[in-house]
Amino acid sequence: MDHLPQDPMMLISAVNMLLRDDEFDTLEDLCVYFDRDVEAMKAQLLAEGYVYSETQRQMRPVGYDEP
Numbered sequence: 001m002d003h004l005p006q007d008p009m010m011l012i013s014a015v016n017m018l019l020r021d022d023e024f025d026t027l028e029d030l031c032v033y034f035d036r037d038v039e040a041m042k043a044q045l046l047a048e049g050y051v052y053s054e055t056q057r058q059m060r061p062v063g064y065d066e067p
Contacts, residue, residue, distance in 0.1 A: 004034050008048040011041075016058045027052055 001018070005011050015030065024030040031038040042052055050059045 004036065008045065012045060012048070012050055012059045015041075019057045026057075 001014065005014055015027070018024055018030055019027065024033065027041075028038050030036075031041060045051070045059055046062070049062050051062050052058075053060045053065065
């Protein structure tokens with residue numbers, strides 16, 4: 001993959017795939033590789049209802065892990 005998708009749902013899918021398949025160890029590493037600002041990406045995806053879970057190493061729906 002030479003760039004990250006612009007579509008938010010495709011971006012979430014791509015980020016989760018790249019992290020799951022151990023292409024990158026952290027979201028920060030992934031963002032550096034694709035020349036993206038990690039905080040801007042988190043903000044963009046939060047607007048779509050997703051947050052980054054450090055423990056799961058993936059983008060998850062807001063509230064997914066809440067009791």
